[in-house]
Amino acid sequence: MSLPILKFDAVVVGGGGAGLRAALQLSEAGLKTVVLSKVFPTRSHTAAAQGGISASFGNSEEDNWHWHMYDTVKGADWLGDQDSIEFMCKQATDAVSELEHYGMPFDRLENGKIYQRPFGGHMADFGKKPVRRACAVADRTGHAMLHALYQRNVKAQTHFFVEWMALDLIRDAAGDVVGVTALEMETGQVYIIHAKAVLFATGGSGRIYQASTNAFINTGDGVGMALRAGLPVEDIEFWQFHPTGLYGAGVLITEGVRGEGGYLLNADGERFMERYAPTAKDLASRDVVSRAMQVEINEGRGCGANKDHVLLKLDHLGAEVIDQRLPGIREISIQFLGIDPVKQPIPVVPTCHYMMGGIPTNYRGEVLDGVDEKVVKGFYAAGECACASVHGANRLGTNSLLDLVVFGKSAGNSVIEFIQTLDEIKPLPANAGEFTLARLAKLDSAPATGVKIAEVRNAMQVCMQQHASVFRTQDVLDDGVEKILDIYNQAQTLYINDKSKVFNTARVEALEFLNTLEVAVATMIAARERKESRGAHARVDYPDRNDEVWMKHSLYYSDDRRLEYKDVHTKPLSVDYIPPAKRVY
Amino acid sequence: MTNKVKFSIYRFNPEKDSKPYYQDYEIEVGEHDKKLLNALVKLKDDADDSVSFRRSCREGVCGSDAMNINGRNGLACLTDIADLKQPIVLSPIPGLPVIRDLIVDMTQFFHQYHSIKPYVIDERPMPERERYQSQEDRKELDGVIECILCACCSTACPSFWWNPDKFLGPAALLHAYRFLADSRDQATNERLNDLNDPYRLFRCHSIMNCVDVCPKKLNPTKAIGKIKEMMLARTV
Numbered sequence: 001m002s003l004p005i006l007k008f009d010a011v012v013v014g015g016g017g018a019g020l021r022a023a024l025q026l027s028e029a030g031l032k033t034v035v036l037s038k039v040f041p042t043r044s045h046t047a048a049a050q051g052g053i054s055a056s057f058g059n060s061e062e063d064n065w066h067w068h069m070y071d072t073v074k075g076a077d078w079l080g081d082q083d084s085i086e087f088m089c090k091q092a093t094d095a096v097s098e099l100e101h102y103g104m105p106f107d108r109l110e111n112g113k114i115y116q117r118p119f120g121g122h123m124a125d126f127g128k129k130p131v132r133r134a135c136a137v138a139d140r141t142g143h144a145m146l147h148a149l150y151q152r153n154v155k156a157q158t159h160f161f162v163e164w165m166a167l168d169l170i171r172d173a174a175g176d177v178v179g180v181t182a183l184e185m186e187t188g189q190v191y192i193i194h195a196k197a198v199l200f201a202t203g204g205s206g207r208i209y210q211a212s213t214n215a216f217i218n219t220g221d222g223v224g225m226a227l228r229a230g231l232p233v234e235d236i237e238f239w240q241f242h243p244t245g246l247y248g249a250g251v252l253i254t255e256g257v258r259g260e261g262g263y264l265l266n267a268d269g270e271r272f273m274e275r276y277a278p279t280a281k282d283l284a285s286r287d288v289v290s291r292a293m294q295v296e297i298n299e300g301r302g303c304g305a306n307k308d309h310v311l312l313k314l315d316h317l318g319a320e321v322i323d324q325r326l327p328g329i330r331e332i333s334i335q336f337l338g339i340d341p342v343k344q345p346i347p348v349v350p351t352c353h354y355m356m357g358g359i360p361t362n363y364r365g366e367v368l369d370g371v372d373e374k375v376v377k378g379f380y381a382a383g384e385c386a387c388a389s390v391h392g393a394n395r396l397g398t399n400s401l402l403d404l405v406v407f408g409k410s411a412g413n414s415v416i417e418f419i420q421t422l423d424e425i426k427p428l429p430a431n432a433g434e435f436t437l438a439r440l441a442k443l444d445s446a447p448a449t450g451v452k453i454a455e456v457r458n459a460m461q462v463c464m465q466q467h468a469s470v471f472r473t474q475d476v477l478d479d480g481v482e483k484i485l486d487i488y489n490q491a492q493t494l495y496i497n498d499k500s501k502v503f504n505t506a507r508v509e510a511l512e513f514l515n516t517l518e519v520a521v522a523t524m525i526a527a528r529e530r531k532e533s534r535g536a537h538a539r540v541d542y543p544d545r546n547d548e549v550w551m552k553h554s555l556y557y558s559d560d561r562r563l564e565y566k567d568v569h570t571k572p573l574s575v576d577y578i579p580p581a582k583r584v585y
Numbered sequence: 586m587t588n589k590v591k592f593s594i595y596r597f598n599p600e601k602d603s604k605p606y607y608q609d610y611e612i613e614v615g616e617h618d619k620k621l622l623n624a625l626v627k628l629k630d631d632a633d634d635s636v637s638f639r640r641s642c643r644e645g646v647c648g649s650d651a652m653n654i655n656g657r658n659g660l661a662c663l664t665d666i667a668d669l670k671q672p673i674v675l676s677p678i679p680g681l682p683v684i685r686d687l688i689v690d691m692t693q694f695f696h697q698y699h700s701i702k703p704y705v706i707d708e709r710p711m712p713e714r715e716r717y718q719s720q721e722d723r724k725e726l727d728g729v730i731e732c733i734l735c736a737c738c739s740t741a742c743p744s745f746w747w748n749p750d751k752f753l754g755p756a757a758l759l760h761a762y763r764f765l766a767d768s769r770d771q772a773t774n775e776r777l778n779d780l781n782d783p784y785r786l787f788r789c790h791s792i793m794n795c796v797d798v799c800p801k802k803l804n805p806t807k808a809i810g811k812i813k814e815m816m817l818a819r820t821v
Contacts, residue, residue, distance in 0.1 A: 039639070039641055039647070039649060040649075040691070040695070040734075042647070042648065042733070042734055043639075043641050043642075043647040043648060043649045044647075045641070045642065045647075047642065047646050047647050047733075048642050048644065048646050048647070057714070057715075093714065096715070097711075097712075097713070097714045097715050100715040100716060101707075101711045101715075101716070102704070102705070103704055103705030103764075103767065103769065103770075105723065105726045105730050105767070106715070106718075106723075107723065108717075108718050108719065108720050108723045109720075110720060111717070112717030112718055112719055112720075113715060113717060114715050137730075140646075140730075140731065143646055143731075143733070144730060147730070151703045151704040151705075152704055154699055154702075154703055154704060155702075155704040186684055215641045215642040215643065215647065216640055216641050216642075216643065217641045248617055249617075251643075251644045252644075328646075331645075332644060332645075335645070335663055336619075336620075336644075452630075452634075453630070453634075454630035454631060496634055497633075497634050497635065498634050498635035500598055500600050500601070500635070501600060502598060502599055502600055502684065502685050503637055503684050503685040503688050504637075505629075505637050505638070506629070506634035506635065509634075
């Protein structure tokens with residue numbers, strides 16, 4: 001059976017912040033581009049980002065990109081590539097100015113400049129004291145940014161395939177990427193999209209955990225496709241647990257609450273972060289705060305009947321500040337817990353939030369394979385699905401939105417350059433699409449005795465939560481690998497009852513889950529091997545960072561489930577290397 | 586502790602149904618499953634994987650899961666099960682073509698949104714950094730930029746039902762005002778000219794269903810009133 005073929009210069013997979021920024025670059029360059037998005041672009045998970053986007057404007061006090069770079073390197077616990085980090089921090093003010101020019105409705109200071117607030121790990125003068133660097137639209141910054149980027153794409157007449165899900169990468173005999181297969185949900189038709197370049201901006205995969213701030217659509221599709229195509233995923237053992245997920249519901253409560261002056265309390269009413277981070281206190285890096293909260297809970301100082309959460313106090317900020325700067329989280333807290341933060345503290349708990357790892361790229365957004373970082377021709381990635389690597393072992397709040405626009409644009413520019421060097425589109429391999437059709441056939445022919453999505457998905461989420469959470473140990477990880485591989489085997493008989501074609505969301509969920517599961521397996525195996533504590537990967541049995549052995553990126557390949565390790569980039573583009581130091585906040 | 590939830594859900598699959606029908610379900614949900622979306626997801630997971638609806642963020646910011654709930658448009662993720670009379674009758678948001686079950690074709694809705702040129706028009710050379718905007722000017726955008734394009738408002742509007750191709754509908758008009766109100770936008774006149782049409786703007790009869798159903802508590806009727814004021818101010 002042959003599939004219909006559609007031809008483009010470039011295909012962008014994903015319509016969130018990174019995909020839209022990349023698409024803008026490509027559309028404005030006049031390339032024949034299409035953006036595939038599983039959901040209408042403004043429904044992408046970028047919309048849920050709250051607190052801000054970092055840029056060292058220094059609108060309220062002195063700041064510069066060198067300090068931003070230092071904070072990012074330190075926040076990443078020296079696992080970030082310093083060339084990429086310099087690239088991002090140096091471009092931040094230009095990137096955010098560009099968003100303002102696109103119409104993003106930033107809050108303003110009295111002098112008309114963009115309003116900036118303090119945030120976790122944002123410090124002046126190389127870690128000395130907190131600085132206001134997070135450019136904010138109240139606590140709806142991601143929503144405002146996503147809409148502004150979509151609107152700009154409307155102006156640029158970008159071509160979208162809405163509610164299309166990419167299924168697999170197509171690589172030719174040389175290993176070059178020449179397209180993707182994709183499912184048009186409304187009709188159920190599968191197509192081959194033949195393109196000179198493919199750019200992934202498919203977002204994260206936080207749905208591998210039971211408690212997650214992530215949307216249902218964050219299912220690691222890009223990483224799943226890359227792994228199935230024989231490419232690696234980098235540093236996938238590093239997952240950010242956001243300190244303030246809403247207790248019970250998982251919904252994000254922005255770090256901006258603490259930026260505006262809120263703080264955390266344990267059951268004794270103690271502001272415990274003062275003990276863990278004497279300088280930054282509640283504005284230490286997220287991994288530091290999440291661990292501190294978990295220790296408080298583990299040692300019996302958690303709040304509530306089950307002593308299983310802590311409290312985020314902000315009522316002292318007053319209704320006026322809360323309504324002006326934090327209206328969204330007030331709404332969320334009332335909606336989901338019936339608690340009005342103007343009167344009462346919000347119950348919060350560390351909650352899976354962000355995938356630091358991803359498809360390996362350089363700062364140009366080119367995808368890299370192997371320890372020697374061979375560029376995969378025709379393949380680009382940006383945003384949460386990519387690992388540039390700017391976030392290393394722990395991402396700073398607000399660096400994610402910055403990552404999307406800086407690397408979305410950079411990857412877009414790299415695509416433009418690459419296409420200019422091509423005389424014509426490389427031909428599709430003769431068997432293009434067969435792999436996808438076999439996968440679909442397997443799903444449709446599974447016996448009714450096979451496992452249902454909800455069963456295995458739930459098992460996976462429980463397994464990840466119990467075996468690869470905030471604190472990790474060898475025994476627990478070893479067990480975790482055994483369990484997750486067992487779940488992987490069960491999923492080989494994944495069964496859906498609904499076999500229809502038109503908008504079959506059961507089939508979509510099954511295909512998403514198979515991607516998510518690849519990410520979960522990769523996480524558990526990579527975490528089992530890393531025998532040190534660095535950033536978000538906290539090993540009780542190896543409590544210290546071990547730069548001599550472990551200051552290196554992991555690369556996981558799914559075909560034989562092997563790990564390789566490559567060097568961290570220690571040469572920034574123009575400034576001096578920031579050597580490892582003890583990480584104190 | 587579990588609670589029983591009874592549903593009556595609009596079903597239509599064009600591959601096998603000649604006409605739509607309502608199907609009844611009864612499921613049990615856990616004590617943490619407070620929202621309608623929790624129950625729908627559970628229904629799809631455990632009882633019938635063919636029930637089709639859109640969903641994503643589950644926190645009211647993406648606008649995916651708009652549906653008609655016991656006769657009233659709303660977001661499933663922000664609707665408490667406890668507030669609903671059972672069986673909960675779920676239908677697609679009205680007035681748009683149904684693709685399948687609760688999933689509608691939103692082409693017309695987005696066409697109207699796109700038609701108002703939903704982007705800041707300012708062809709002047711941009712400064713190196715941000716343009717400045719006063720806090721007062723910025724304040725004009727509060728209450729409009731929060732729109733999530735869920736279409737609860739436009740598909741609750743009788744004027745939009747009768748003329749979805751000619752009347753912009755409350756969502757697109759809210760956005761039309763968003764750009765008129767933005768001090769950075771330089772196309773006020775062109776925008777007002779475009780809206781000065783018996784249908785595009787003036788089919789709004791202030792029925793105010795839009796205000797009533799907006800899950801973000803926005804007020805398109807007020808925005809429409811402001812557009813009319815701007816038009817009037819221009820003529821005098």
